[in-house]
Amino acid sequence: MLDKQRIQIIKKDFPILNREVNEKKLVYLDNAATTQKPIQVIEAIRKYYEYYNANVHRGVYTLAEEATAAYEESRKEIVDFINANSYEEIIFVRNATEAINLVAYAWGRKFIKEGDKIVVSQMEHHSNLIPWQILSREKKAKLEFIGITEEGKLNEEDFNKIDKKTKLVAITHVSNVLGTINRVEEITKIAHELGALVLVDGAQSVPHMPVDVKKIDCDFLAFSGHKMLGPMGIGVLFAKREILEEMPPFLTGGEMIKNVDFYESTWNDLPWKYEAGTPNVEGAIGLAEAIRYLKNIGMENIRAHEKALVKLALSKLSDIKGLVIYGPKDPEIRGGVISFNLGNIHAHDVASILDQEGVQIRAGHHCAKLVMKKFNVPAMARASFYLYNDEEDIDALYSALNVTKKVFGLD
């Protein structure tokens, strides 16, 4: 775990953590949904608007050049962060959802044919499921699932569903419900040997651990800025250059063209071919600042910190009678996510009472209805950690859960 002093310094960077909720100290444990923003990110966005706001790629005047430079510098920050080959492989989008849809619409509609197979897993967030349902129905392709074991891991016996007919494997790196860290390197190896491409949903991994696209060797990686200290409305699609070159554009209009004539036009170079319209410049600048913040602490350290928090939470919460925790018990293969149910109390009631205690957690199906189906529950409550959480937050969660039991008369 990061040491106490370090955490105190980090906490000071996040103004929101000073506020109270229902006259209690705010304990923010919904980091899998979105994270809080450090003052550095807020300031970077403010500086952009106060000092060099202009549209990018369109002007030759000073402000436009400064804004363009900052936007493109932000892209380079991301290249470095996930170890991509070049800025040509980094496309700014709104969020992970849009990144995946871009692949489904642009790549999928060109390369998926009748009888092809797309393999996903049962632990996907809906954003990595619905685009493939629609695509496979449209193309008369087959959608197949890698199941989940009781322990909450991918069922490796289902890996043989990846076969010669498979064109794409779309899989989450870390489950937003079970916390499971999937072995995406191994899956990519299997898929590539059979000629399939691999899309990794990195929404819950990129913010929390070192992610290296060369090491994984995935063809696509999607993630959202708002889950990693950055602003909302900015996300990233990484794709290998040779694939982007073969793909048709997704959204079309300004920015993404090279030459325009009456009836035909040609496309801009990578990555701008995929960035039609005015981009989210403040978002890119904010995200780059967030990445600098994360790098300064170190992704290895953040992962170690969350691993320690999970270990502590699993052991502390295990003495609450009636509490069922879903997902792997081994912190080595679990991200900072703990989903649970408490007796026969609905997850929403748990979250409401925790809220009264200042503890902010999520309840519901977490956009993963197939996971709810697997564990036969309508909803789960979920606590998820980040670098500013500490032992005290877990204590607060623990005592709020005991309050919940008391209110509902559970012993």
Add this chain to the structure above:
Amino acid sequence: MNEYYYELILDHWRYPRNKGKMKDPDAYAFDSNPLCGDEVEYALKLDDNKRVIDIKFDGHGCALSQASASILSELVKGKTIEEIKNMTKEELLRELGNPNLGPTRIKCALLSYKTLKLAVYSYLGKKLQEEIY
């Protein structure tokens, strides 16, 4: 603290009234709240004057949604279809003790109300003409 988990709600959550299924109901509707997965269904049996002589609700979800469904079932027994149609959500909320609910939780509390109105309107062969949330 825990302001809307007071005794009335918890009592109806523990001991739901009129819960179960009904054979051949005269009016019926099912609805759910996709956000939290709360589900409620109502089945009504009417006499010749279109008065509710029996009502059953079923469903699952948070305490608020289920207690509200139970409380509402007691509230409408003996009322005519027309009377239920003219009922307002304020009547139910008053019955629930006017809890101070945010925009998300109000949907839990009013799911029962919406489902009941759906049952009434579908019995009358009409589309629901009321903004619920």
